[in-house]
Amino acid sequence: MEATAGIQAIKEMISEDTPVEVVEGDGDNTVISRIQNELGVKLKKKLDRNHCVKNIVKHLYELRNSKDAKISNQVIQHLSKCVKYIFAKNHGNVVGMKENLQALVPHQFGDHANCFPRFCGYKRTPNQTYAHRSLPYKAALKDPNLKEKLEQIFEPVIANAALYSDLGSSQACEHANRAVSLRAPKHLHYGDSESLDFRVKATAACINEGRKYLPEVDELFFLCWFCSSFVVGYPYFGILKII
Ligand SMILES: [Zn+2]
Numbered sequence: 001m002e003a004t005a006g007i008q009a010i011k012e013m014i015s016e017d018t019p020v021e022v023v024e025g026d027g028d029n030t031v032i033s034r035i036q037n038e039l040g041v042k043l044k045k046k047l048d049r050n051h052c053v054k055n056i057v058k059h060l061y062e063l064r065n066s067k068d069a070k071i072s073n074q075v076i077q078h079l080s081k082c083v084k085y086i087f088a089k090n091h092g093n094v095v096g097m098k099e100n101l102q103a104l105v106p107h108q109f110g111d112h113a114n115c116f117p118r119f120c121g122y123k124r125t126p127n128q129t130y131a132h133r134s135l136p137y138k139a140a141l142k143d144p145n146l147k148e149k150l151e152q153i154f155e156p157v158i159a160n161a162a163l164y165s166d167l168g169s170s171q172a173c174e175h176a177n178r179a180v181s182l183r184a185p186k187h188l189h190y191g192d193s194e195s196l197d198f199r200v201k202a203t204a205a206c207i208n209e210g211r212k213y214l215p216e217v218d219e220l221f222f223l224c225w226f227c228s229s230f231v232v233g234y235p236y237f238g239i240l241k242i243i
Helices: 002-015 032-040 051-067 073-091 093-110 142-157 171-183 194-209 215-224 235-241
Strands: 024-025 044-047
Touching: 024 032, 024 171, 044 051, 044 215, 051 073, 051 142, 073 093, 093 142, 194 215
Parallel strands: 024 044
Antiparallel strands: none
């Protein structure tokens, strides 16, 4: 369904001469490949930062649940924070991203050979005892089995460092989905209701124009009322109902 909507949106934009060069998504290649096959348009793909972090953290929780290695929630949360930090700090820097990702796992185990002072406190102050403040007992991790499993998880991430150095954000899109769901909650069935169109369009008007869309609709209604035409005024009731 997402792919169909995506293709329709791209088609409409192309027909209106709006240039489309990049598609930001959650890592699902269906939309990009269908656009290429059906419309013959080659677009650049950008991954969404939040989805990328979520996918990596998902593997960490899977490792914890599989019991192949012992990893606590505290360690998972720390690694998740580190990944977010690495993605944010190395945006647009492929070499920096690769260096930082390569050093991530060894650093947690006290091996700072791949670390650089810009992200490693041990390298910044080599003469002081370094404490891993966010790890259990403020000490480096020790389990060699856990290290091996973590390296397996981060191997594809390191290989895709170039892709991760140019991440996009689908936050605006997620915000729009959330805004629609406030006016047409999923647990209520509006699919068969005439009000659904007004609910979605009122959300679009609110996002595009801001709250001032309300007095504008109000004005439109009274104009129609004076003309004795309620055709355009009808949406007013639809919008009014949902406020
Ligand atoms: Zn280090």
